[in-house]
Amino acid sequence: MNRMRKSFLYSKNQLFLLLSKKFWRIFWFLILLSLNFKALAQELKLSLSQAIELALVHNPELRIQKLDLEVARISIEQVKANYDPYLQMSVNNSSTQRPSSQPIFGTESESLSFNFSTGVSTPSGGSVSLDWRNLRQESDSPFMTLNPSYSSDLGLNFYQPLLKNGLRNWRELELKKKQNEYQQAELNLKSKALEITSRVEDAYWSLVRAKMDYELNQKSLERAQKTLELTQTKVRTGLSPEVALLQSQANLESIRVNLLRSESELARAENALKQLLYFETEKELLSVKLIPTDQPLAQEYKFSREEFLDNGLENNFM
Numbered sequence: 197m198n199r200m201r202k203s204f205l206y207s208k209n210q211l212f213l214l215l216s217k218k219f220w221r222i223f224w225f226l227i228l229l230s231l232n233f234k235a236l237a238q239e240l241k242l243s244l245s246q247a248i249e250l251a252l253v254h255n256p257e258l259r260i261q262k263l264d265l266e267v268a269r270i271s272i273e274q275v276k277a278n279y280d281p282y283l284q285m286s287v288n289n290s291s292t293q294r295p296s297s298q299p300i301f302g303t304e305s306e307s308l309s310f311n312f313s314t315g316v317s318t319p320s321g322g323s324v325s326l327d328w329r330n331l332r333q334e335s336d337s338p339f340m341t342l343n344p345s346y347s348s349d350l351g352l353n354f355y356q357p358l359l360k361n362g363l364r365n366w367r368e369l370e371l372k373k374k375q376n377e378y379q380q381a382e383l384n385l386k387s388k389a390l391e392i393t394s395r396v397e398d399a400y401w402s403l404v405r406a407k408m409d410y411e412l413n414q415k416s417l418e419r420a421q422k423t424l425e426l427t428q429t430k431v432r433t434g435l436s437p438e439v440a441l442l443q444s445q446a447n448l449e450s451i452r453v454n455l456l457r458s459e460s461e462l463a464r465a466e467n468a469l470k471q472l473l474y475f476e477t478e479k480e481l482l483s484v485k486l487i488p489t490d491q492p493l494a495q496e497y498k499f500s501r502e503e504f505l506d507n508g509l510e511n512n513f514m
Contacts, residue, residue, distance in 0.1 A: 241487045244400050251396045254474035261385040268378035275370045281316040305335040319367035322356035399469040404488045406465040413455040420448040
């Protein structure tokens, strides 16, 4: 009975140890898997067109140029609005009560006015306006022969400067000025967009070149290590002198130096492209790793020597 109990306890302990080992294995597997997913999430694969699009969307200098273009467009609308006709209407009603020791002059009065005016600015710098004023008055004074009384005025006003830049089409001049400012803002926007596109293209292909150089140095390091191992074997067997081993070691260290230099150049090129993409936070700028997906394509270009010289002489203005 005691043996059966001991064996049962022993098997129970073994089962607990086995489950605990499996638990820790699963736990560390999940940790490594989450780290891999996190590393994958930090990689940003970009084509050249995607990099240009991100730079054009997030570049603050280009946003400023877009705002300048919008301001220039609104200025044109404002100049046009200055010469739109206007219409103004007003209605006023007032009532007055004045206690007096001589009520014969009246103690209560009431007035109602209705005014209407319209006008427009002329392109020559003047203005034309039409005013119509109406007034109704009522009082309890016995001296008012007409109670209530009505009055109406109609006026046509015209204003035109004659001595100071008169009779010039100011509307056309102001509108032309604002249109020129709009065209200038539009050209500045296009110029800035082309400049950003060119800078992104240069930074992108610099990153591609640095990445290819780094990968090439990695392969060179692997070949140099294999060559060193082969040279060590030959030196031990007496097939090669010891100086060959020193040459292989020197070659390996030289390739390692080139690898470190290419790694530094890769980081510098990646940071240059990141600065043009303008990430929202510094954390994203430091954590995201850019992976260029486009590769340069070599195309054969054929030209004639005589045709090349003729075009050069024809287009040379010196």
